Amino acid sequence: MSEAAAPAPKPRAGRTATGRRRLRSALAVAALELFASQGYEATTVEDIVDAVGVGRRTFFRYFRSKEEVVFPDHDERLAEVVARLEAADPAEPPLAVVGATAEMVLEMYLAEPEISLKRFELTRAVPSLRDKEIASIDRYQRVFARYLRGRYCGEPHGDLRAAVGASAVVATHNHILRQWLKSAGSLDARAQLREALRLATASVHSPWGEQPAGSESAADERVVVGVVRTAASAETVRARVTGALAELSDDQ
Numbered sequence: 406m407s408e409a410a411a412p413a414p415k416p417r418a419g420r421t422a423t424g425r426r427r428l429r430s431a432l433a434v435a436a437l438e439l440f441a442s443q444g445y446e447a448t449t450v451e452d453i454v455d456a457v458g459v460g461r462r463t464f465f466r467y468f469r470s471k472e473e474v475v476f477p478d479h480d481e482r483l484a485e486v487v488a489r490l491e492a493a494d495p496a497e498p499p500l501a502v503v504g505a506t507a508e509m510v511l512e513m514y515l516a517e518p519e520i521s522l523k524r525f526e527l528t529r530a531v532p533s534l535r536d537k538e539i540a541s542i543d544r545y546q547r548v549f550a551r552y553l554r555g556r557y558c559g560e561p562h563g564d565l566r567a568a569v570g571a572s573a574v575v576a577t578h579n580h581i582l583r584q585w586l587k588s589a590g591s592l593d594a595r596a597q598l599r600e601a602l603r604l605a606t607a608s609v610h611s612p613w614g615e616q617p618a619g620s621e622s623a624a625d626e627r628v629v630v631g632v633v634r635t636a637a638s639a640e641t642v643r644a645r646v647t648g649a650l651a652e653l654s655d656d657q
Contacts, residue, residue, distance in 0.1 A: 429467045429477060430517065431457050436474040437523035445531045475524055475534055479541050482513050486545065490552040499556035500570050500609060503549050504602040507578040510545070511598055514582060518590045525586040546575045570609050577605040 435456040439448045450471055454464050468474045486506055493502040514521045528534045553567035560566070581601055585594040 425467075428457075428459070428463070430520065432459075432464060432467060433474055433477045433520050434523070436471070437520065437527060440475075440527050440531075441523065445527065445534070472534070472537065475527060476537065476541060477520070478513070482510065483544060483548065485513075486510060486548055490548070493552075495556075499553050500574070500606045502556075503553065503570065503574050504606060506549070507574050507602065508595070508598060511578060511582060511594060515585075515594060522586060522590060542575060542579060546571050549574060566609075570606070573605045573609050574602065577601045 432453060436448070436453045439452050439456060443452075448471070450461060450464055453471075453474070454461055468477065486509070489506050489509060490502065493506075528538050549571035550567045553570050554564060557563035557566050578598065581592075581594055581598040584597065585592045
C-alpha cells in the first residue's frame, strides 16, 4: 500500500498581489474597528495583528505606524494622480483633465466603502487624524495646481488661474465625498461629482473669458463694431445703435 501523499502547503495570504491587497485591507478594517470600539490611543499594533491573526512583522511590512493604517493607500493614490496628469493629452482642456482626475480619486474611495466610512467616523473623533487628513488634501491641491501652472504657463494670470482652478476642483470633490460619507454610501456620488465639477469649472472659466464645456462658443456670438463721425452725443449714438440691433433681432 502506497504512502499517502502529504497535503500541499497552504499559500501565504500575502504571497500574491491579490493576497497582499486583501491582507492590507483586512489590517486596515481591523484597526478601524478596534479604534472605534476601544479608542484610537488605547489600541496597540498587537491588538490589530491579533485580530487578523498575523505577526507584527507583517503589519510593519504594510504600514510604518498605527497612524498610517488609517490612510492605507494615500501615497499610492497620490502617485496615480501624478501619473494620470503627466499622461494627459495636452490638447484636452486643463480643467477637464483635473476634473477627470478628481473623479478617479473619488473612485478610489468608492472602491473600499467599508474603510472609507469607518475612517470618516474616526477622523471626526480624533483631532490628530483629522489634521493628517487635511494635510493629505493639501497635497492633492498642490499637485493639481502644479499641473495647471504648466498648462497656463505664459498666459495672463496663469499662476492665479492655476491656484483658483485647483482649489475649486479639490473643494468640489471633497464636498461631494463628504456628502457620500454622511449618506453612509447611498448617494450617487459619481453623478453628483460630475455635475458639481461642471458648475465649479464654469465659474472658474468665466472671469478669464473662457468657455466652459457645454456652453455656446465664442463663434456663436454676434459682435458689432462701428466707427462713426457725428455731432450727436455718445449717448444718442448708443441709443440709436441699440435700437437698430433690436429691430434686426426682431426681423430674424
